[in-house]
Amino acid sequence: MLSTGQLQQLFSGAWITIQVTAYSAVIGTLIALVGGVASLSGSRLLRWFTRVYVEIFRGVSAIILLFWVYFTLPQLFGIFLTPLQAGMLALGTNMGAYGSEIARGAIQAIPKGQTEAAIAINLSPFHRLRHVVLPQAVVLMLPPFGNLLIEVMKASALVSLIDLSDLTERAQNLRTLRAATSLEIFTAVLVLYFLISASITLGVRALERRFGRGLDVGGGLGGAVK
Amino acid sequence: MATRENEPTSDGESAGGRPSPERPMVRFDSVTKAFGDNVVLDGLDFEVAAGEKLVIIGPSGSGKTTILRVLMTLERPDSGMIEVGGEHLYHEERGGKLVKASEKHVRRVRGKISMVFQHFFLFPHKTVLENITLGPVKALGVPKDEARERACKLLELVGMEGKHDQYPASLSGGQKQRVAIARALAMQPKVMLFDEVTSALDPELVGEVLGVLRDLALNTDMTMLLVTHEMGFAKEIGDRVVMFDNGRVVEEGPPRQMFSQPREARTRSFLDAVLDHE
Ligand SMILES: Nc1ncnc2c1ncn2[C@@H]1O[C@H](COP(=O)(O)OP(=O)(O)OP(=O)(O)O)[C@@H](O)[C@H]1O
Ligand SMILES: [Mg+2]
Numbered sequence: 001m002l003s004t005g006q007l008q009q010l011f012s013g014a015w016i017t018i019q020v021t022a023y024s025a026v027i028g029t030l031i032a033l034v035g036g037v038a039s040l041s042g043s044r045l046l047r048w049f050t051r052v053y054v055e056i057f058r059g060v061s062a063i064i065l066l067f068w069v070y071f072t073l074p075q076l077f078g079i080f081l082t083p084l085q086a087g088m089l090a091l092g093t094n095m096g097a098y099g100s101e102i103a104r105g106a107i108q109a110i111p112k113g114q115t116e117a118a119i120a121i122n123l124s125p126f127h128r129l130r131h132v133v134l135p136q137a138v139v140l141m142l143p144p145f146g147n148l149l150i151e152v153m154k155a156s157a158l159v160s161l162i163d164l165s166d167l168t169e170r171a172q173n174l175r176t177l178r179a180a181t182s183l184e185i186f187t188a189v190l191v192l193y194f195l196i197s198a199s200i201t202l203g204v205r206a207l208e209r210r211f212g213r214g215l216d217v218g219g220g221l222g223g224a225v226k
Numbered sequence: 227m228a229t230r231e232n233e234p235t236s237d238g239e240s241a242g243g244r245p246s247p248e249r250p251m252v253r254f255d256s257v258t259k260a261f262g263d264n265v266v267l268d269g270l271d272f273e274v275a276a277g278e279k280l281v282i283i284g285p286s287g288s289g290k291t292t293i294l295r296v297l298m299t300l301e302r303p304d305s306g307m308i309e310v311g312g313e314h315l316y317h318e319e320r321g322g323k324l325v326k327a328s329e330k331h332v333r334r335v336r337g338k339i340s341m342v343f344q345h346f347f348l349f350p351h352k353t354v355l356e357n358i359t360l361g362p363v364k365a366l367g368v369p370k371d372e373a374r375e376r377a378c379k380l381l382e383l384v385g386m387e388g389k390h391d392q393y394p395a396s397l398s399g400g401q402k403q404r405v406a407i408a409r410a411l412a413m414q415p416k417v418m419l420f421d422e423v424t425s426a427l428d429p430e431l432v433g434e435v436l437g438v439l440r441d442l443a444l445n446t447d448m449t450m451l452l453v454t455h456e457m458g459f460a461k462e463i464g465d466r467v468v469m470f471d472n473g474r475v476v477e478e479g480p481p482r483q484m485f486s487q488p489r490e491a492r493t494r495s496f497l498d499a500v501l502d503h504e
Contacts, residue, residue, distance in 0.1 A: 116300050117347035117406075121361030121413055122337050131360060135351050214351045214393030 002180050002188060010185075013170030014192045016084075020156040020166060021196070023088035024095055025149055031096025032145075036103025036137075037129065050100060057097035062155050066090040070162045083164035087156065095152050099145065106140035107133060139211045146204035150197045167192055249312050251276040251417060251449040252297065257306035259292055259473075266292045268473035269306070276416075277447045281460040281481065284470035285496055290453040293470075294419040297451070298341045299332055311338050311416055337365070340410035341419040344426050346402040348394040348409070354381070355390040358409045366413070373412075380408040384438050400431030404438055411442075418442075420452040432456070439463070455500055461485055469493045 002010075039050040057065070070086040073079040081089065110133050118128040160169035171189045175182055250273035259267040266289040274280050282290050295301040297308065299315070308315040315335050318327040327335075349357050358377040362368040368376070381387050384404040394402055403423055410418060420439065424432045436459050443450060443463035454460055460467060460481055467484040469476045469492070477490045488494045 111347075113343065113345060113347035114349065116298075117343065117349070117409075119300060119336075120298055120339075120341040120343075121409060122333060122340075122365040123361065124333070124365070127364045131364065132349055136349075139351075211351075214353070214395060216395060 002184050006174055006180055007188070009170050009174065010167065010188055010192060013165055013167040014196065016159075016164060016166040017153070017156050017168075017193075018196060020084065020087045020091065020159055020164070021149070021153040021200075023084070024091035024152050024156070027088060027092025028095025028099050028148075028152065029145070031093065032099025032103045032141075033134075035096060035100030036107055039100060039104045040107055054097045054100050057093050058101075060094075062090060062094050063158050063161070065094055066158055066162065083159060083162045086162060087159035087164060091152050091155055091158075094155075095148055098148055102141055102144045102148070103137070106137040109140055110136050135211065136215065139208065139215055142204055142208045142211065146201060149200050149204070153196055153200065154193075248276070250274060250309075251278070251311055252451070253309040254293075255307040255309070257296065257303045257308060259289075259296060259301065259303050266473050267296070267303070270473060270475070272468065272475055272478075274417075274449055274451060276449055279443045279450045279452070279463055279465045281464035281467045282451060282453045282470060283455070283457075283460070283467060283496070283500075284476075288470045289473045290470055291421050292473075294341060294421050294451060294453060297417075298339060298419060299336050310335055337413070338416045339419065340413045340415040340417075341421065342403070342406050342410050342423050344422045346394075346399075346406045346426075348402055348406055350394050353391050353393055354386065354397075354405050357394070357405060358412045361409065361413050377408070377412060380411050381405075383411070383441070384408045385434070398431060399427045400434045403427065403435045407435075407438055407442075415448065417449045417451070420450065420454070422453050422455065424454070424456060457485060457497070457501060469496065471496075 035050050035053065038046045039054075041047060060068075066086060069090045070081060070083065073081065073086075114132050114136065115128055118132040123131065156166060157168040159166050160172065163169075165173075167189055171185050174180055174185050252274040254270050254272050256269045256271060257267050258265070258269055270293070282293065284290050292301060296303050297310075297315075303316065307317060313335050314324070314327065315332065316327050317324045318331045319325075349360070352360065355374065355377055358380060359370065359373040362373040362376065363370055378387070378390070381390065384407055386401060386404050386408065389397070389401065389405075394405070397405065407423075423439070424435050427435065436456065439452070440459070440463055442448065452460070452464075464481045466478060467481050468478040469484070469488070469490070471492055477484070477488060477493045484493070485497065488497060
């Protein structure tokens with residue numbers, strides 16, 4: 001059996017994993033929303049810029065991005081990031097690229113009549129987005145965002161490669177110290193990862209209910225079109 | 227909302243179908259709009275007097291909806307000018323010259339207009355009350371409490387009191403449309419546009435919406451442009467009927483004359499087809 005001390009090590013590793021995931025999610029979501037809106041903007045420059053961003057950050061593997069941020073930024077620009085900062089920056093920008101595409105699709109799925117009704121009550125373009133289009137689009141974004149977030153959580157194991165003591169790193173540590181059997185260690189790790197992803201799923205469900213009020217969640221936007 | 231001194235539609239002057247000599251509330255000046263090769267508005271000229279209830283009729287595809295959409299700035303005309311309340315909608319004067327209006331100018335003039343759609347387009351994620359207060363709070367800067375109070379009065383006006391906290395999905399079509407009318411009224415527009423607002427309703431729900439429109443037409447001095455196929459209703463509340471076809475005015479006149487003795491053959495055949503249908 002794992003000793004209390006060993007369990008504690010795993011827990012503190014799990015906490016790092018949660019932190020990396022959460023911070024990456026915040027950065028990724030912000031980029032996704034801005035990117036989704038910008039990719040549909042009237043400005044060709046903005047659209048072009050988002051396109052390039054999405055293609056680059058989707059195309060580069062997360063691990064290369066992480067190494068680049070952690071090892072190259074200091075050399076190129078003298079910017080030194082802690083492993084945690086590097087991790088959330090790499091994973092966040094990566095998630096933002098995928099998320100932009102999700103956000104764009106969701107915004108486009110909102111019926112045009114919604115924007116037209118918002119113009120008929122003379123809302124500014126910002127208010128149309130903020131109060132009419134985005135609240136409905138977010139409901140469509142949530143399920144794919146939940147999947148994306150779980151991917152990010154799993155990818156966060158990469159930070160163990162830049163010496164951040166996340167859950168994976170702790171497990172490796174315990175194993176090399178032969179403090180417990182691999183079976184025990186990795187079963188515990190598996191359970192912990194599962195608990196984190198299950199919480200993400202539950203959290204996203206709760207958000208869906210919160211933002212889905214009045215909307216026919218699951219069956220599309222019943223009330224919007226009818 | 228001012229009330230017209232309980233004097234039914236017999237404003238002697240406007241019954242003749244001509245806008246009053248003072249400045250028109252809405253003026254189209256050679257407005258052209260094409261979708262690709264399809265010329266929908268073809269150098270359209272027409273005026274609507276302040277307070278006038280104008281009924282627009284015409285066959286499907288004749289451009290009725292497009293007229294309202296161009297006026298609501300949902301569709302930009304290719305050429306020509308539109309004035310609302312004596313101000314250009316798509317143009318503004320700068321340095322003595324008439325130039326393309328800024329977004330800010332368009333928004334200010336657009337504030338005089340609101341529109342009710344065939345398919346309601348209520349905001350499904352907002353309650354009935356929130357649907358109505360959104361515009362006043364965000365676009366007019368009315369304090370929330372005041373906006374709520376006014377929304378309640380409007381809901382009473384359209385016979386929807388007690389439904390404040392429901393979401394649109396739980397309402398019938400007729401109820402949705404009445405909320406949509408209240409939402410437009412909350413903007414206190416000078417001009418209201420109604421695009422076939424009863425066409426998407428089950429027959430038994432048409433009456434309740436027409437009732438609300440009748441009240442508005444007879445008791446307010448708002449300028450109203452109504453596209454409708456409800457000829458009986460048009461006869462009752464219209465000051466003037468305009469018949470459109472191919473993006474041009476075919477014929478216009480007071481409802482009694484238009485419906486009983488239209489001059490143009492095209493109006494006659496259109497009316498025959500519609501009235502047959504009823
Ligand atoms: N966004 C658009 N893109 C292309 N064509 C359009 C568009 N909107 C309208 N049209 C075309 O313009 C013409 C006039 O359309 P409009 O909707 O104004 O007619 P309408 O008189 O309101 O007809 P209905 O009685 O069927 O509502 C039609 O031929 C229609 O196909
Ligand atoms: Mg139409």
